[in-house]
Amino acid sequence: MKNMKNKKHNSKGARFTVVGSILILMAGFLMVLMGLNVYQYFKIKPHFASEIMARLNRTEVNNIKGFFAQVSEKLLTVHDLGKNGVLKFEDIINLNRKFFPLLKNQKQVTGLILADSTGREYFLYLDGDSWVTRVSSVKGSVTHMVFQKWNGPDEPVKKWEKNVRDYDPRKRPWFRSSSSERRVFWSPVYRFYSTGKPGVTASVSWAESGNPPRTVVFALDITLSQIQKFLELQDDNKHELLFILNPRDKFFITPKYIGMIITAAPSVSETEAAEDSVLISRIFQAWEKAGMPLDSFVKVSMDSSKWLASLRPLEQGDEAFYVGIAAPERVVLADLRNTLFDVDFSDMAVALLGGAVVLFIFWKVGGFRSEKGQESVPPLLRIRDYIEQGEGSQVEFKSTVRTNLKTGKQGKEIEFAWLKAVVAFLNSNGGALLIGVDDDGRIVGIEPDNFENQDKCQLHLKNLINQHIGAEYSTYINISLVEIDERTVILIECTPCEEPVFMKIGKNEEFYIRSGPSSIKLSPSQTVTFVLQKIKAGG
Template sequence: MFPIADLFRLRPRNVRTRLLRDLTLVIFVTSGAIVALAVSSASKAERSTARAHIERASTQAQQEFRTRMEPVDRRLRLTWEWGKAGLLDSKDRPTTLAKLAPVLEPLPMVTALIIADSKGHEFLVSRDRNADGEPEGWVTRTSGLHESKGQLLRERWSEQRQLVEKFWIDLPGYVPTERPWFVGAVSSASDDEIYRTEPYQFFERKQLGVTESMRWTPVDGNTHVVAFDLLLGDVFAVVSEIEVSEGGETFLCKSNGDVFVPYRARRPGEPAREPQHVFVDPAKTGSTVIERAVAAWLEAGGKTDEPVRFRAGDVSGWAGFRLVNPLSGIWMGVAVPEPEIFGATIDWTPQLIVIIALVLLLGLLPAVTIVRKYSHQLKDIPKQLIGPKTFERDVQELIARGEGPTLEFKSTVRMNLKTQKFGKEIELAWLKSATAFMNSDGGTLLIGVSDDGEVLGVEHDKFDNEDKCRLHLKNLVNQHIGAEFSRLIRFVVQPIDAKTVVAVQCERSAKPVFLKAKNKESFYIRSGPSSVELSPREVLEYVNRRT
């Protein structure tokens, strides 16, 4: 990566920078001319068109969110029905766990299921997870036992719900009947009403979340409450997956305008941070679109679902807000740039098309001249695109060049050739290189090729077929890098001399990419032919310099 100032030197240090400088100038001038002509010649869309568009987008996003949340409400009511019918006895923990585990299993958003009563008894069920975050059993927490001596009983159970271990823990100050979900459910107007808390800090996790709860009161008068805990980070993940347009933004915010950003655990050496900091001022989200959309909403009075118009830099846009149900006090915002609303309605006249064609032609001529000027120097830049039809030729050319800043060889996907066993460290090794490429200038991984360039194939990995191989690769990327970055990684799996080779092509990411493994997030970049891990301070400096 080079400093921005180097781009404007009379003679930058390397061919990449010089080529980038010249082509950037050509593209900037050409695009500027096209945008200026488009803005001056395109007709103004009617305000009612924008309002109708953003209202449809907001309603669509709200409906999709409700659809995704519906299974949570449905299973909460099912558990409540069981409780009313006397089918849940927290004293019989194995039997109760056997009933509640299937309720939780298909609900990844629900981090814990709780049953409590007004006498202070509580039974909590949650998923037990390994170092990679994968579920591997169950954890229960019980309070109010006669033999507890003020402590809570924690038990770990296998996937088949067999008891593995149990031990006593202290949670000073924890009283189930004083938690907001219990107090709220007890004060609800009726038993069949779902009470939803505002965001609050979970007592043991120390993270922000919301809880849905319902109550019932048996004939003995001892009020019972069933509750589902949801981390706000998981709710945010659902919202962020809702796409309203290619360049639009979907986000969560409070009535005062604070915007929710995902919670990141504190790294070693960092000062302690309060969990409520996940709600931040819109200016600190890093998104100008969100910042200006929220500002316009607040200027209009806030707490309204009326569409508002905003301006972010040179682009105008529209935003709509809907009170998220079932999360009281939280709003879901949808912001869409104006060009995406009016693009289909702009009246591109034949004259404008001719002018744009001329501008493009004028921009193409100097671009061709620049490319020809640097053509003899471009041999030093490794080939990044591998075509399915020219796979063998392209791979052989890359192998002949050898490893470098944008090319690396790996022998297998998961097999440790020394031990002849599958090894997680083998998978993490190539995932580390992939994140380093994405955090640098992009690059290509050839899996099934030894360090000295010999084609070994990935047959040692013992995949049943190429589709199973691709699926395994994609799952690893989703698990350890993140599904949001999968669009930047392309897998090509084809044979070379009867040996299957996997080409992993990684594009440069505009956002920092972290490798998640063993409850740790690591940041890598390329340094020559190697991948180097940066410290937290170095990551901050590198990201600021890179952007």
């Protein structure tokens, strides 16, 4: 301080020399900093773009994979029922009772088929608010079809018949026998016989013994328009183009358009949808030429813009569908430019306090290393609705599948707690069980359960339900795994079952119903009274 006061009367020239030196030092510092930023921009630009595209595409895959996974899950459930001899073509009412709830709960499915290698077929679809079955049998070149309209599984209201020569279930694209156990097959795109609408069919097959032995196929129809509607719900970014691609059949689906890969550009009078066709066709050609990479992106030009695109498989077998996402390069790299260059303007103000101090603080704080948090996977709307509704007669929350959070150990009592809720929902008015949500409605995730992956978790849930409730009730239970804020939540939705459902624990069987927000165990006499009252009421 004293030295500074003693220099109070120094010449202005000296002061200007000092100021000039500081300014030169600061300018040099900022120029070096700017040069480093420019160098880093071009050095990490390809890696940064690849990471962003891969992250975005992983998010889309998780959302869309759930759409297809529900179909595969139901196919494999019915496959297990068929292998156990539960499905009989002769007992249509029993088939109705099993399949009406399945079709009702799978909004993406428009038709359900059970057929065998002798030419027999059971086909179920919805006509407005009415259920319609078509039971077919093939004799020579003629297929005899018996149609029935139903108000309920055992309430037929109308019947008609006809003979056709242009239909044999064994010659349909979905009728495939597979030597691989529990393999789901996805058909090429074709027009459905009943409606003429384009779509795809997922199927699974098994062998049944007899004289002669026969192949049985169970299949679910999905129209392309249903897939498109689902994409519309996922499409919340105007700067990106989300699409599903089938490389085998060379068709694609966007939220606005369904089309085929094209080799020639459309005329200038073509619509925006056709522009998407050109863009996706160029992406497909570049991706195919690059060897169909999954860990990087491809770059294509569209008019005067450059686009980046990444594709990932839905892992639905050999004929995989791919989820693709494309975005203009300027949009993808906007965060990189902001991260690097916006920092410089704040540095100018800080640099006034001292070049050396600014440089130390800048690197210490990590200005160049500013990161964007990973985007959370958007949750399904119905989970948010259930959480907002809170626990009650048709909603229950559980924190984990099998882990006691107080002890950190796995316990059967934790599994039995949520299995009781499932049984109670089935015996009452149905309901939703959310696992990974605590009693206060906060999302905590099932990570403490330490499942290796979502497939292992889903298999564990299915095995518990089969063991303690029964595989025959699987069609009344819908399981979804959803990632929300990097935490996994399980949604188990149950529809009411007409038959009484018991929970099996060892040699004992217990009967539960819902009473308010609780699952109540009934005594044997109470169970008999409850079941008789339910039958009397027509339930």
